[in-house]
Amino acid sequence: MDLLIFKAPILIVQASLDGILLGLLFALIAYGMALQWGVMNIINIAQGELVILGGYIAYTMYQLGIHPAFGIFVAPAIMYFLGWGLYKLVIYRVVDRDLFISILATFGISILTQQLMNFVFGADVVVAQSNFGTTLLFDDSVTIPNSKLFSAVISVVAAIAIILYMKKSKLGRAIRATAQNARAAKILGVDTEKVYAATFGLNAAICGIAGSLIAITFTLHPYVGLPYTIRSFMIVIIAGLGNLPGVALSGMGLGIFEEFADYILGTEFRIGAVFLLLVFILVYRRFKLSRKREYLE
Amino acid sequence: MVFNKNFSCLMIGVAAVGFLAAAPANARVDGDTITLGAAVSLTGKYSTNGKHTKNGYNFAAERINKMGGVKVGGKSYKLKVKYYDDESNSSRAAQLAERLIKQDGVKYMLGPYSSGLTKAIAPVTEANKIPMVEANGASRSLFTKGYKYLFAVLSAANQYLEVAIDLAVEKNGGKPVRIAMAFEQDAFSQDVRLGILDAAKRTKSKIIIDDKLPKELNDMAATLAKVKATKPDVLVVSGHSKGALTAIRQISEMKVNVPMLAMTHCDASKLAKQHGKKAEYALCAAQWHKSLSYKDKFFGNGMQYDKEFNAAFGYAPPYQAAESSAALLVWKGAFERANSFSTEKVRDALAKTNMQTFYGNIKFNSAGANFAKPMVLFQVRCDGGKCANKVVAPTKWASTKLVHPIPKWSQR
Missing domain, CATH: 3.40.50.2300 (Response regulator)
Structure with a gap:
């Protein structure tokens, strides 16, 4: 146990800000996962790989001399069609099947994507430089990399844009209708096939945006996708499906919890502590549910 | 007819077994070629460094062959490396080591890339009493298990x-x-x-x-x-x-x-x-830098190695390539000093290695770690x-x- 954070209270500010900024980026990825899960009942194990692929698109732009931040426009455009193609190729076969089959299918896509990225982009760890600089607060004792700030802002803007699109547009309404009841939507004339393909594409596009942000804030490697999948899975589990503010809140909450666990318990327990929290939340939920049921009876 | 069909199946089976059994007898030294075995990561997360390792091995083998090969018993032999791709996966690496030794009859091994994969292969080579010279596993735990057939040209991780x-x-x-x-x-x-x-x-x-x-x-x-x-x-x-x-x-x-x-x-x-x-x-x-002043007769010095490697492969050699090349030089020295192909004699000669290469001085302690190079x-x-x-x-x-x-x- 390390109490440094209480001896130097400014670290509390640093930890909270780091946690919030990190959490918002993760929340964006989790939002894509929740969308797809809610609409198609598919848990996408390849979510992290789609994120990294989006990152490589931004990195390729950086290699070509274009600022990698523009990846937030280019990557989602490419990834949307890629997602659409993946749906037509693989996902449509598993969409109405058992959840286990879809997990297996997306797990396969994840391995394949890793190997293809390794083949195309190589096994080196790469970074794209944004050169956005740093914001210094409280007499230089709190530092916020502008790339993280940029990532958090873009994550929020993207999430709001998608929420508005879902509320206002025709396709958005169709997606929501399908999520509520696919059969009823079909009877009322919604082309659910098309809705599914669009949802998968939309999720891939969200991953594209998140990937571009990761390229300028962290590092890229063909095999680092899994932590993003697991993290977004946890955020969705905690927030529940179809609860968008919940996703953002649980993303930030997990981010802050993780940072504090790092300072207090030590870096080696950082990820373990998050998993422990997940277990507690699931047990608590189960407990609450069982009480509710007893009451109903 | 049934009998005939079964009989022919049996014959094919016998032939296949016979073929497999016959292969090892030729594989370690075939005519004028000494075959070394290596599982390296050509795909997966270590593929970049796996490539450097393979290029380092090949570059040195080619150079040694060009400069007269390995002289054992008055005859000159060429070095050849048989590779398998371990997919950057340690259990695959151990399987492939087994395959190299048991099926392909390889008697002399080169190491894979990374400490983790070397740790997976070492128990296999050790159990089969096959000497291995490795160039890319620096973990200290490799040298605390009492391995007798493992020799590392690089400095330990600590x-x-x-x-x-x-x-x-x-x-x-x-x-x-x-x-x-x-x-x-x-x-x-x-x-x-x-x-x-x-x-x-x-x-x-x-x-x-x-x-x-x-x-x-x-x-x-x-x-x-x-x-x-x-x-x-x-x-x-x-x-x-x-x-x-x-x-x-x-x-x-x-x-x-x-x-x-x-x-x-x-x-x-x-x-x-x-x-x-x-x-x-x-x-x-x-582990190495081209500007160090070590010398040998195969590559000259680090600067020359850097230049010639660059000409051959189109990129400057990282130390992973240099140490891999050094492993081949160690093998050549050991064969010639043992003046034999017996794995035991060659192992003993390896243990007595004391040489300078372009990569640095190489001398093994009893655990097989190179302690002569800072x-x-x-x-x-x-x-x-x-x-x-x-x-x-x-x-x-x-x-x-x-x-x-x-x-x-x-x-x-």
């Missing part, structure tokens, strides 16, 4: 950054220093950490931060914030390429000022190229926008003077 602590103490006027360190939780990085613990004990230095980074972590912000708050004299980071790139990115973004920053994997991650001026003044441990430290230095690694320690080979302390970010 030696990587000890020099840096000594240097920091020296710069502090011989007084103990305060050390902050962050190491990834994997075999190699934790061994580097043990080396730092030893060095700290020896110099009576104090460790004020000792973070172990989870493997999947790509954010060091919390560790660096602690470093900012505690102001250590030296910050040590090791976590393969990802760790090196993440550290430099976040140190520059968070404006962390430390007098000395010591790391590993700077050249594997192309730190100077990817981060440019942000990486300047970082100290890096390396690690080198270089510092990333920039001239205009171009950054390169310059050797700063040991002082014997220093091509430039160490900049210490590192200038503050506000002055850079």
Whole structure:
């Protein structure tokens, strides 16, 4: 146990800000996962790989001399069609099947994507430089990399844009209708096939945006996708499906919890502590549910 | 008819078994060729370094063959390496070692890339009493298991950054220093950490931060914030390429000022190229650098090796390639001194190796580790926008003077 954070209270500010900024980026990825899960009942194990692929698109732009931040426009455009193609190729076969089959299918896509990225982009760890600089607060004792700030802002803007699109547009309404009841939507004339393909594409596009942000804030490697999948899975589990503010809140909450666990318990327990929290939340939920049921009876 | 069909199946089976059984007899020395076996990572996450390893092996084998081959019993033999792709997967590597030895009849092995895969293969070669010269597994645990058939041309992982602590103490006027360190939780990085613990004990230095980074972590912000708050004299980071790139990115973004920053994997991650001026003044441990003055008759010196490797493969050799080439030179020496193909005799000759190669002096201790070669430290230095690694320690080979302390970010 390390109490440094209480001896130097400014670290509390640093930890909270780091946690919030990190959490918002993760929340964006989790939002894509929740969308797809809610609409198609598919848990996408390849979510992290789609994120990294989006990152490589931004990195390729950086290699070509274009600022990698523009990846937030280019990557989602490419990834949307890629997602659409993946749906037509693989996902449509598993969409109405058992959840286990879809997990297996997306797990396969994840391995394949890793190997293809390794083949195309190589096994080196790469970074794209944004050169956005740093914001210094409280007499230089709190530092916020502008790339993280940029990532958090873009994550929020993207999430709001998608929420508005879902509320206002025709396709958005169709997606929501399908999520509520696919059969009823079909009877009322919604082309659910098309809705599914669009949802998968939309999720891939969200991953594209998140990937571009990761390229300028962290590092890229063909095999680092899994932590993003697991993290977004946890955020969705905690927030529940179809609860968008919940996703953002649980993303930030997990981010802050993780940072504090790092300072207090030590870096080696950082990820373990998050998993422990997940277990507690699931047990608590189960407990609450069982009480509710007893009451109903 | 049924009988006939069964009989022919049986015959094919017998023939196949016979073929497999016959193959080993020819495989170790076939005509004038000595076959060495190697499982290297041609795909998967180690594929870049796996490629360097393979190129290093091939480059040396070709050179030795061109310069007269290996002379055993008055006859000249050529070296050939049989490769399999271990897919960067340790259980696959162990399977392939088994296959090389049992099916292909290979009697002499070369190591794979990385400590983890070498650790997977070593029990197989050991159980079969097949000598292995490895060039890319530095983990200390390889040398504490009492292996008799394992020989490593490189320095053990715990030696990587000890020099840096000594240097920091020296710069502090011989007084103990305060050390902050962050190491990834994997075999190699934790061994580097043990080396730092030893060095700290020896110099009576104090460790004020000792973070172990989870493997999947790509954010060091919390560790660096602690470093900012505690102001250590030296910050040590090791976590393969990802760790090196993440550290430099976040140190520059968070404006962390430390007098000395010591790391590993700077050249594997192309730190100077990817981060440019942000990486300047970082100290890096390396097994080899082209500017060292070691010599041998096959490659001349490091500079020549660098030039010729570059001409052959189109890129400058990282130390992973150089040490792999050195492994072949060790094999050649051992065959010639043993003057025999008996694995036991060759093993004994390997154990007595005492030679200089372009890569460094090679002499094994009883655990099979090379103790004759020190690690080198270089510092990333920039001239205009171009950054390169310059050797700063040991002082014997220093091509430039160490900049210490590192200038503050506000002055850079």
